[in-house]
Amino acid sequence: MLHLILFSVFGLVCVAGAVNLLLQRHPINSALSLVVVMGSLAVEFLLLGAEFVAAIQVIVYAGAVMVLFVFVIMLLNAGEEEQTRGSRVAWLLGIPAVLASMIIVCWALITHSNVGSVAIGALPGHPADIAQLLFHQFLLPFEVTSILVLIAIMGAVVLAARSETVERSKREG
Amino acid sequence: MVQLSYYLVLSGILFACGVVGFLIKRNIITIFMSIELMLNGVNLSFVAFAAHWQKLSGQVFVFFVMVVAAAEAAVGLAIIIALFRTRETLNIDQVNLLKL
Numbered sequence: 001m002l003h004l005i006l007f008s009v010f011g012l013v014c015v016a017g018a019v020n021l022l023l024q025r026h027p028i029n030s031a032l033s034l035v036v037v038m039g040s041l042a043v044e045f046l047l048l049g050a051e052f053v054a055a056i057q058v059i060v061y062a063g064a065v066m067v068l069f070v071f072v073i074m075l076l077n078a079g080e081e082e083q084t085r086g087s088r089v090a091w092l093l094g095i096p097a098v099l100a101s102m103i104i105v106c107w108a109l110i111t112h113s114n115v116g117s118v119a120i121g122a123l124p125g126h127p128a129d130i131a132q133l134l135f136h137q138f139l140l141p142f143e144v145t146s147i148l149v150l151i152a153i154m155g156a157v158v159l160a161a162r163s164e165t166v167e168r169s170k171r172e173g
Numbered sequence: 174m175v176q177l178s179y180y181l182v183l184s185g186i187l188f189a190c191g192v193v194g195f196l197i198k199r200n201i202i203t204i205f206m207s208i209e210l211m212l213n214g215v216n217l218s219f220v221a222f223a224a225h226w227q228k229l230s231g232q233v234f235v236f237f238v239m240v241v242a243a244a245e246a247a248v249g250l251a252i253i254i255a256l257f258r259t260r261e262t263l264n265i266d267q268v269n270l271l272k273l
Binding site for chain 2: 003004007011014015018019021022027030031034037038041044045047048049050052053056057060061064065068069072073075076078081082083084085090091094095098099101102105106109110112113114115116117118119122123125129130133134137138141145148149151152153155156157159160162
């Protein structure tokens with residue numbers, strides 16, 4: 001019962017944050033509601049027993065990635081979202097298709113909801129157990145992600161650095 | 174005890190919110206945040222299935238998704254900064270050419 005109450009409360013906070021992200025016009029408000037979503041998702045992970053995942057959800061997502069977002073919003077001085085018409089295909093086909101498929105999936109899941117239930121803390125994801133998997137069974141993907149992160153760092157530096165050709169063309173033009 | 178499907182429904186709702194935000198938002202940073210929302214929704218279903226099948230691999234997948242999302246955020250925000258320098262706008266309707 002406690003599990004259901006905690007799940008419902010934090011699930012509602014999560015969905016409210018996601019809807020608020022869509023409704024807000026200013027990007028900084030959207031970013032802060034995304035922090036709410038990520039924080040309550042970390043609680044949902046804890047309810048499932050995934051302690052390590054909950055910790056890195058808070059540290060990496062709600063911490064590092066969102067700081068990056070807020071930093072860019074403040075650096076670019078992003079103001080209120082301009083209202084332009086946008087793509088008509090997205091409005092006419094995309095939104096109804098997304099809503100219809102979401103309703104169908106939710107309906108199918110709820111009508112077949114007796115497939116199984118999970119207890120509170122069902123699978124304790126201790127860091128030691130995850131490290132055991134990560135450095136034995138998933139060693140190759142782990143090393144590949146290290147190369148990916150290295151490439152991403154170099155790409156970010158190259159892209160964000162003020163290039164000389166752009167400077168020259170601005171000075172001339 | 175909570176049904177597994179409740180977790181999947183929550184994850185589906187989060188994913189749908191992300192897709193709707195991707196379609197209706199016109200600010201490129203908010204569109205980027207919608208992508209993060211979709212990734213978070215998928216992460217929740219990974220952890221729920223890991224708990225259901227009693228296999229830790231699901232939580233390791235979440236770790237990989239987070240690494241890729243962090244790399245994607247770094248590169249994407251660098252692209253947004255480079256874009257803002259040349260166009261001086263964040264509205265994607267005004268970014269319709271690859272080359273200026």
